[in-house]
Each structure stands twice: as structure tokens, then as C-alpha cells.
Amino acid sequence: MADLGTVTRTLLGIIRDGSDDHALAQQICQACMDGLDVDGAAISLLTATASRETLWATDATAELLEDLQFTLNEGACMEAAVTGNPVLVPDLHHSTEIARWPIFAAAVAEQTTVGALFALPLQWGAVNLGVLDLYRCTPGGLSTTQWHDALAAADTAALMLLGQRTAPGSDDDGDHGTTAAAWLDHALAHRAEVHQATGMVIAQLGIGAADALARLRAHAFVHQRLLIDVARDVVDRTLVFTENPT
Amino acid sequence: MRRPRHEQQVSQAFVQLADTLVDDYDIIDLLDRLVAHAVTLLAADAAGILLGDARRLLRPVSASSDDAQTIELLQVQCEEGPCLEAFETVAQVRVPDLARMADRWPRFVAAVEDAGTFASVHAIPLRLRGQAIGAMNLFHRRPGPLSDDALALGQALADVATIGILQERAIRRGEVVNEQLQTALNGRVVIEQAKGVISQRLGVGMDEAFARLRHFARANNLRLTEIARQTVDGELDTDLLVTR
Numbered sequence: 001m002a003d004l005g006t007v008t009r010t011l012l013g014i015i016r017d018g019s020d021d022h023a024l025a026q027q028i029c030q031a032c033m034d035g036l037d038v039d040g041a042a043i044s045l046l047t048a049t050a051s052r053e054t055l056w057a058t059d060a061t062a063e064l065l066e067d068l069q070f071t072l073n074e075g076a077c078m079e080a081a082v083t084g085n086p087v088l089v090p091d092l093h094h095s096t097e098i099a100r101w102p103i104f105a106a107a108v109a110e111q112t113t114v115g116a117l118f119a120l121p122l123q124w125g126a127v128n129l130g131v132l133d134l135y136r137c138t139p140g141g142l143s144t145t146q147w148h149d150a151l152a153a154a155d156t157a158a159l160m161l162l163g164q165r166t167a168p169g170s171d172d173d174g175d176h177g178t179t180a181a182a183w184l185d186h187a188l189a190h191r192a193e194v195h196q197a198t199g200m201v202i203a204q205l206g207i208g209a210a211d212a213l214a215r216l217r218a219h220a221f222v223h224q225r226l227l228i229d230v231a232r233d234v235v236d237r238t239l240v241f242t243e244n245p246t
Numbered sequence: 247m248r249r250p251r252h253e254q255q256v257s258q259a260f261v262q263l264a265d266t267l268v269d270d271y272d273i274i275d276l277l278d279r280l281v282a283h284a285v286t287l288l289a290a291d292a293a294g295i296l297l298g299d300a301r302r303l304l305r306p307v308s309a310s311s312d313d314a315q316t317i318e319l320l321q322v323q324c325e326e327g328p329c330l331e332a333f334e335t336v337a338q339v340r341v342p343d344l345a346r347m348a349d350r351w352p353r354f355v356a357a358v359e360d361a362g363t364f365a366s367v368h369a370i371p372l373r374l375r376g377q378a379i380g381a382m383n384l385f386h387r388r389p390g391p392l393s394d395d396a397l398a399l400g401q402a403l404a405d406v407a408t409i410g411i412l413q414e415r416a417i418r419r420g421e422v423v424n425e426q427l428q429t430a431l432n433g434r435v436v437i438e439q440a441k442g443v444i445s446q447r448l449g450v451g452m453d454e455a456f457a458r459l460r461h462f463a464r465a466n467n468l469r470l471t472e473i474a475r476q477t478v479d480g481e482l483d484t485d486l487l488v489t490r
Contacts (some may be wrong), residue, residue: 008301084432086425125435126478151424152300190305190431192317192438196452199442202478209439209478235442235452 005149007035011156025056028157036146038134042066045130046081061112068107075104077131080119089117090141115139120154124162127209166214168221197231204241259283263406272469273430276410277308284403285310288396290384294320296329297380307434312453315361327354328369332381339369342391365389370404433471440474447484458487
């Protein structure tokens with residue numbers, strides 16, 4: 001389709017080779033550094049239980065930014081995670097930003113040379129996977145093109161990570177590559193029936209949305225069917241998930 | 247007389263929409279009201295809105311009916327059809343007789359024929375500074391073009407949708423458009439997930455599940471998307487949604 005951004009194109013071209021979350025996060029961060037004129041990037045997962053894990057940080061500064069925010073419990077990334085909205089800070093030394101996160105801003109100024117921060121939530125409906133953080137040493141906002149690309153990249157990265165975390169079975173299976181690629185097919189991942197079926201499985205099994213999606217994908221994988229077809233059966237009530245894995 | 251009644255309906259619709267825009271409103275709720283008004287005011291049999299995401303791919307966000315056929319007709323237009331054309335050309339697309347368009351949009355026309363209900367379709371772009379951020383779709387059972395007056399009214403409704411998306415929160419910096427689009431699109435996902443939860447818990451169809459969710463949000467003056475998120479996260483007791 002029309003103007004796909006550099007980073008998004010790179011992400012869509014990444015061959016899924018059964019690599020884990022960390023390797024995938026590394027590739028996403030690297031693509032952002034290459035395409036968005038930022039000095040560093042990090043991806044942290046945030047779960048409902050307030051625990052967190054930094055999957056990848058491109059350098060010590062990016063890692064420190066993550067650690068500071070989680071320790072101080074404030075900052076752009078924390079805000080993006082809580083609100084589900086992107087948080088852009090083109091000039092971290094500006095007084096209004098300092099007022100927003102006084103302790104975090106002071107710590108960043110003291111311990112790093114970071115001038116600008118951009119935090120993009122990685123989400124799929126009610127599922128908040130985590131945050132993609134980007135930083136620059138010199139203050140300055142993302143250009144319109146970069147911003148466009150960054151949002152699309154975060155959207156794609158969220159689908160990739162979610163796909164990775166909910167991918168069924170062994171990665172050695174030849175079919176799996178196809179399944180993973182199919183999941184990334186935008187039109188499929190955003191079908192209304194897939195979301196509705198996810199909701200029904202949440203209620204059927206009393207589990208979270210990411211786990212419900214994982215069960216749907218596992219079923220599709222085991223029975224060699226398309227996710228959308230399995231979702232339609234669930235919505236039509238011809239397929240009901242029970243405690244025993246199907 | 248049909249005319250005065252129609253004019254009254256039009257002004258009531260815009261007064262209601264203007265009232266909505268003043269408050270801290272939910273964008274999905276606003277778009278839902280918009281498609282309902284579009285059906286009534288333009289005597290359509292179905293209507294829907296698709297928005298372009300950060301990848302410039304269209305995604306359905308609102309439909310006057312949640313039946314599978316209507317959703318499918320919106321879904322297929324992410325790849326071809328009048329909505330995609332309106333989105334790409336930023337111009338209204340009139341298709342008074344769908345049967346004659348099979349060469350141009352084979353998959354879309356096939357989907358319409360499968361649905362078996364609609365004979366004509368119109369697509370109106372959601373315009374912003376010479377670009378389109380999405381498109382509104384109108385389906386009619388009868389073949390034939392909409393009048394220029396009707397299309398102008400449809401465009402006014404589409405413009406309200408654009409304004410609603412842009413104003414949902416205070417406009418800041420230049421990036422607001424994409425950010426708001428992304429928020430609206432993700433809101434749609436949360437609502438679909440919530441409909442599934444409600445449908446399963448209460449044993450009702452998706453249409454009814456959405457009607458109850460919407461009724462509860464409006465009756466309690468709460469944001470639709472927030473209520474949906476609480477439903478998915480298990481923070482809202484779905485037994486509260488038993489009445490509508």
C-alpha cells in the first residue's frame with residue numbers, strides 16, 4: 001500500500017526464524033535506530049501484575065532510562081504504559097516536562113545526556129504488552145514522516161511480539177513460519193471476529209486476552225486451520241474452549 | 247409532508263452531535279451515533295466508517311449493524327471497493343448500480359452479492375487538509391444514485407467524524423492526527439473483545455452485546471472504550487449489563 005515507512009518496511013521484512021522475544025526486540029530496536037534518527041531504543045514488557053522486563057536496550061543509556069522509570073515509578077514510558085497513548089518529549093529539559101516528572105527529569109539530567117524521549121505503547125485492544133522507548137541526545141521532535149513511521153512500527157512490533165508470545169507449537173515445524181507470517185497480515189490480525197472470539201474465550205476459560213488469543217492460535221495450528229475460521233466457529237458457538245487444551 | 251420532518255431530523259442530529267463534541271466524549275461512541283444518523287437521514291439500509299491506520303491501511307471502526315454480512319462488506323473494502331477509492335482519491339464515489347461494477351471490484355461485488363441485500367453504494371471521504379483519514383460507506387437496497395443534497399449531507403456527517411477524531415483530546419503538536427486515529431482504531435479492538443466477553447457471559451449475540459455495553463456507558467455517563475476495557479480486564483461485573 002501507499003507510503004510505508006522505512007522502519008515498518010524493515011520490520012515486515014524480518015524473517016522469523018524461531019528466535020525468541022529478546023532477539024525479536026533487538027531487531028525492532030535496531031530498525032528504529034536505523035530509520036528514525038534516534039540514538040537508542042528499548043522495549044520493556046509490562047504485565048498486569050506490575051512486574052516488568054526490559055526485553056532489549058540498545059545501549060547502557062537506554063537501559064538506564066528504563067531502570068530509572070521503573071525504580072522511580074514515573075516518566076514518559078510509565079505514562080505511555082498506563083494511558084495507552086504515545087508520550088512525546090522533544091525537550092526533556094523544558095520546564096513543563098520537568099514539572100511532569102520532577103524526579104525522573106532530574107535523574108536523567110544528572111546521569112545521562114538524553115535530550116528527547118518518545119514512548120510508544122505496544123498494544124492490541126485491551127492487551128498492553130509494553131512500551132517501545134526511543135531517545136535522542138539532542139532535543140528535537142520527530143518529523144511528521146518519522147512520527148508516522150514510529151507509530152506504524154509500534155503497531156507492527158506489537159503484533160510481532162504478541163504473535164511471538166502466542167505462537168503455538170514448536171518453531172521447527174515448517175508450517176509455523178507461514179502461520180507467523182499470516183498473523184502479521186494486517187487484515188487478519190485486525191478482523192473483528194478474531195477480537196470477538198478472543199473475548200468469548202476470555203469468558204469461557206477465565207483467562208486474560210493474550211492467553212485467550214494464544215489458545216485460539218494453538219487450536220488453529222493443531223487443526224491446521226486459519227485463525228479467522230477458528231474465530232468464526234467460536235463466534236458461531238460451534239467451537240467452545242474448555243479447561244482441557246484442545 | 248416529508249420535507250419539514252426531514253429537516254427537523256437533520257437539525258436534531260447535528261444538535262445532538264454538537265452536544266456530544268462539547269463533553270469529554272468517546273470517539274467510538276461518537277462514530278456509532280454518526281452511522282446511526284447517516285442511516286436515518288440518508289434513508290440508507292446500512293452504513294459504516296473505515297479509518298486509515300498509521301500504515302495507511304483501512305480498518306473498519308463503526309457499523310450501523312454488527313451482522314456478519316455488513317462487517318464483511320466493510321472488511322473487504324480495506325483491499326478494494328468504493329471506500330478504498332474514496333480514501334485514496336479524497337473524492338466521493340457513487341455506485342448507483344453495483345451489478346455493473348464487477349470488473350472493477352470483483353471481490354467487493356462478489357461480497358455484496360453474497361450478502362444479497364444491497365444494490366447501490368456510496369463512499370464519502372473523511373477529509374482533512376486535502377487528504378483523507380478514512381471513509382464513510384452508505385448501502386442501499388435499491389439501485390440508484392443519491393441526490394446531490396443527500397451527498398452534501400453525508401459529507402457534512404463525514405466532516406463531523408473528522409472533527410470528532412481530531413478534537414477528542416486537546417490538539418497538541420503536529421502529530422495529533424495519527425495518534426488519534428491509532429487511539430480510535432485500538433478502541434475498536436477493545437470493544438470487539440468486550441463484545442465477545444459479554445456475548446459469552448450473557449448468552450447474547452454480538453449486536454445485543456454491543457447494545458448493552460453502549461446502554462450501560464451512556465446511562466452512567468462513562469466512556470464506552472473504558473467500560474469495554476474494564477469488561478475485558480474483568481474489572482466490570484457483566485451482570486450489570488443485563489438490561490438495556
